[in-house]
Amino acid sequence: MPVIKESDIFEGETALKKWSQSARELAxxxxxMDDLLTIYPKLSRRExxxxxxxxxxxxxxxxPGPGVEVxxxxxxxxxxxxxPKSDPHNxxxxxxxxxxxxxxxxxxCGITNWSQEKDAGHISAMGIRDDLSSLLPLPIG
Structure with a gap:
């Protein structure tokens, strides 16, 4: 099952841009650093x-790939x-x-980085590939 329906992609992109803009204003x-680590613009649950x-x-x-679950x-x-793919039993x-x-x-959105959030205890990660810092932030059009 896809993470987002094709018909919802534009809505998702719009919501991410809205969150990013609000977060940047707060930043x-x-x-x-404590202030940055608590930035959380309020959007509706759907947004x-x-x-x-x-x-x-x-x-x-x-x-792409099957190796890390986020x-x-x-x-x-x-x-x-x-x-490695997931164990077929679990x-x-x-x-x-x-x-x-x-x-x-x-x-x-690049408000904080991986090490800042990890050091603050905000990321639970296990496994040898438990760091996505090379992939973040994502380009936001």
């Missing part, structure tokens, strides 16, 4: 879901990067990364 008023799903879709296009609960999960790949929606979108 300009940030006085510390948040579409922004997350669209950004995960873009990640899949950038790094979970952004409660909205979506995708498998990316080459590597369907979970050997590498799993879990993030909250606000953390994921800050990374996607």
């Amino acid at each position: 300009h008023t940030a006085h510390s 948040m879901a579409m922004a997350v799903r669209y950004s995960l879709y873009m990640l899949q296009l950038r790094a 979970r952004v609960a409660p909205f979506a999960a995708v498998k990316v990067l080459e590597g 369907l979970t790949p050997p590498d799993v990364i879990e993030l909250e929606p606000d953390v994921w979108l800050r990374l996607v």
Whole structure:
């Protein structure tokens, strides 16, 4: 099942741009790293879901493969990067990364970076490919 319906791609792109613009405005008023690590523009639940799903879709296009599962609960999960596939008995790949929606979108939009969020304890990652810093931020048109 795709992470986003083809008919929802434009809505997702629009939602991500809206989140990014709001986050950048908030980032300009940030006085510390702690301020940046708490940026979370408020969108409707549907807009948040579409922004997350669209950004995960873009990640899949950038790094296709079955090796790492990226979970952004409660909205979506995708498998990316080459590597061992999931065990046929439990369907979970050997590498799993879990993030909250606000953390994921800050990374996607370049508000914060992987090491900042990881050091703050905002990323749960296990496996040898537990770092997506080379893929983020994503280009936002």
